[in-house]
Amino acid sequence: xxxxxxxxxxxxxxxxxxxxxxxxxxxxxxxxxxxxxxxxxxxxxxxxxxxxxxxxxxxxxxxxxxxxxxxxxxxxxxxxxxxxxxxxxxxxxxxxxxxxxxxxxxxxxxxxxxxxxxxxxxxxxxxxxxxxxxxxxxxxxxxxxxxxxxxxxxxxxxxxxxxxxxxxxxxxxxxxxxxxxxxxxxxxxxxxxxxxxxxxxxxxxxxxxxxxxxxxxxxxxxxxxxxxxxxxxxxxxxxxxxxxxxxxxxxxxxxxxxxxxxxxxxxxxxxxxxxxxxxxxxxxxxxxxxxxxxxxxxxxxxxxxxxxxxxxxxxxxxxxxxxxxxxxxxxxxxxxxxxxxxxxxxxxxxxxxxxxxxxxxxxxxxxxxxxxxxxxxxxxxxxxxxxxxxxxxxxxxxxxxxxxxxxxxxxxxxxxxxxxxxxxxxxxxxxxxxxxxxxxxxxxxxxxxxxxxxxxxxxxxxx
Amino acid sequence: xxxxxxxxxxxxxxxxxxxxxxxxxxxxxxxxxxxxxxxxxxxxxxxxxxxxxxxxxxxxxxxxxxxxxxxxxxxxxxxxxxxxxxxxx
Numbered sequence: 001x002x003x004x005x006x007x008x009x010x011x012x013x014x015x016x017x018x019x020x021x022x023x024x025x026x027x028x029x030x031x032x033x034x035x036x037x038x039x040x041x042x043x044x045x046x047x048x049x050x051x052x053x054x055x056x057x058x059x060x061x062x063x064x065x066x067x068x069x070x071x072x073x074x075x076x077x078x079x080x081x082x083x084x085x086x087x088x089x090x091x092x093x094x095x096x097x098x099x100x101x102x103x104x105x106x107x108x109x110x111x112x113x114x115x116x117x118x119x120x121x122x123x124x125x126x127x128x129x130x131x132x133x134x135x136x137x138x139x140x141x142x143x144x145x146x147x148x149x150x151x152x153x154x155x156x157x158x159x160x161x162x163x164x165x166x167x168x169x170x171x172x173x174x175x176x177x178x179x180x181x182x183x184x185x186x187x188x189x190x191x192x193x194x195x196x197x198x199x200x201x202x203x204x205x206x207x208x209x210x211x212x213x214x215x216x217x218x219x220x221x222x223x224x225x226x227x228x229x230x231x232x233x234x235x236x237x238x239x240x241x242x243x244x245x246x247x248x249x250x251x252x253x254x255x256x257x258x259x260x261x262x263x264x265x266x267x268x269x270x271x272x273x274x275x276x277x278x279x280x281x282x283x284x285x286x287x288x289x290x291x292x293x294x295x296x297x298x299x300x301x302x303x304x305x306x307x308x309x310x311x312x313x314x315x316x317x318x319x320x321x322x323x324x325x326x327x328x329x330x331x332x333x334x335x336x337x338x339x340x341x342x343x344x345x346x347x348x349x350x351x352x353x354x355x356x357x358x359x360x361x362x363x364x365x366x367x368x369x370x371x372x373x374x375x376x377x378x379x380x381x382x383x384x385x386x387x388x389x390x391x392x393x394x395x396x397x398x399x400x401x402x403x404x405x406x407x408x409x410x411x412x413x414x415x416x417x418x419x420x421x422x423x424x425x426x427x428x429x430x431x432x433x434x435x436x437x438x439x440x441x442x443x444x445x446x447x448x449x450x451x452x453x454x455x456x457x458x459x460x461x462x463x
Numbered sequence: 464x465x466x467x468x469x470x471x472x473x474x475x476x477x478x479x480x481x482x483x484x485x486x487x488x489x490x491x492x493x494x495x496x497x498x499x500x501x502x503x504x505x506x507x508x509x510x511x512x513x514x515x516x517x518x519x520x521x522x523x524x525x526x527x528x529x530x531x532x533x534x535x536x537x538x539x540x541x542x543x544x545x546x547x548x549x550x551x552x
Contacts, residue, residue, distance in 0.1 A: 421506055
């Protein structure tokens with residue numbers, strides 16, 4: 001049995017987090033983990049809803065040292081929470097805010113924790129321990145769990161940090177929630193596993209992000225998304241220094257990448273990954289379109305599909321993207337680095353990614369048709385406009401047959417079931433969907449119906 | 464409400480519908496209905512978008528550690544008030 005330490009810091013007085021501009025030592029952190037672990041209720045499954053990244057981290061580590069499994073669903077709608085309860089009846093939530101238990105039994109993060117332990121030890125965690133289940137939407141309406149073992153997560157973030165040259169001297173700020181796999185890997189586990197420091201905040205507005213960065217000593221890492229980057233770069237005032245920019249969850253244009261590198265005088269790397277494997281590859285966007293996998297991660301084409309394996313990946317995983325393998329002399333693995341290279345041409349048609357939240361049209365259609373009063377309905381991802389920047393956000397459209405429902409009532413019911421980002425905009429009521437004799441919905445017919453409806457609304461829309 | 468505030472409220476409603484490509488006319492936004500969630504149905508990505516145009520147009524930055532942040536986006540009327548109190552242009 002192999003095991004890996006909970007954190008990689010080498011000294012008890014090392015700084016492992018910044019709560020605003022106040023440092024937290026490893027000694028204090030370990031002592032809080034120990035105390036929270038001792039107070040948790042009996043359930044084995046946990047929904048960690050802490051909004052403060054430091055408290056999230058303490059709670060997560062308290063779960064790990066006490067053998068609990070954190071559940072990371074794709075969102076926190078009431079339907080998603082019910083699904084988590086069906087998956088694990090003993091699930092409870094940990095929260096640091098009022099009115100935020102999501103209807104589950106709540107463990108309130110302790111307001112005050114006793115003074116530090118004198119001589120805490122860094123716990124060793126079995127590499128095979130399941131520390132989390134991350135859920136994807138699936139296509140049947142039931143989320144599909146993907147198991148995360150401690151060893152694989154740790155190997156992944158260590159390899160990522162090495163590739164990106166993140167060191168124990170770095171401090172990391174994230175605009176992405178730690179409840180999202182990208183946020184978990186890059187703003188929590190990476191800081192802990194290279195012995196660096198994380199910032200407790202989850203800054204949202206550009207001014208918040210600047211303030212959080214200014215709290216930290218350099219070198220600083222900003223872990224963010226194309227949306228936050230675009231908002232930051234729109235700021236006319238001067239921006240705080242950043243030494244490394246990371247972006248993920250959605251494609252970034254070369255223009256925005258160049259602008260970000262120039263304004264911050266910092267390299268920018270994009271991260272590629274998926275729920276099943278976590279991070280897989282990165283690229284310096286300004287240096288070209290080619291992605292490089294983490295060392296030892298290989299890609300293999302089998303017919304239409306591309307599979308990823310090796311490195312921290314536990315079982316070969318089929319990637320849901322349109323991938324073209326590239327490299328020297330058709331070798332997908334570069335012998336010197338143990339890496340593979342590829343180009344990304346988009347996602348498979350059924351998958352939806354809006355502002356980093358992922359789901360499938362099949363899942364959304366299932367949820368829409370499960371609403372009482374809906375006789376038929378379908379979600380559509382409108383075709384991309386040529387002029388759109390990749391980071392501009394495309395919303396979904398839905399066509400629905402529901403003569404007894406008002407738009408407001410249907411939206412209310414959908415809000416219970418699907419993440420707000422996926423709510424249809426617009427939601428169009430129709431008399432019938434153009435189904436063919438076999439009951440299938442040819443996409444040409446749907447798009448034609450949509451075009452007709454849109455030309456009608458364009459004519460009737462108030463000026 | 465004074466005419467100036469009514470004028471500002473109309474302008475803010477127009478900024479919201481144009482920034483977010485909403486399929487409604489600005490005067491269809493009810494001044495006291497929630498912008499988030501139920502009501503107009505904006506989400507966090509929308510709020511970031513609105514924050515961008517507000518900062519560009521009115522010359523001040525929104526902060527989420529403002530004690531009032533939740534209240535600011537609670538309705539068109541409260542957002543208008545917040546802008547009136549903080550605008551520099």
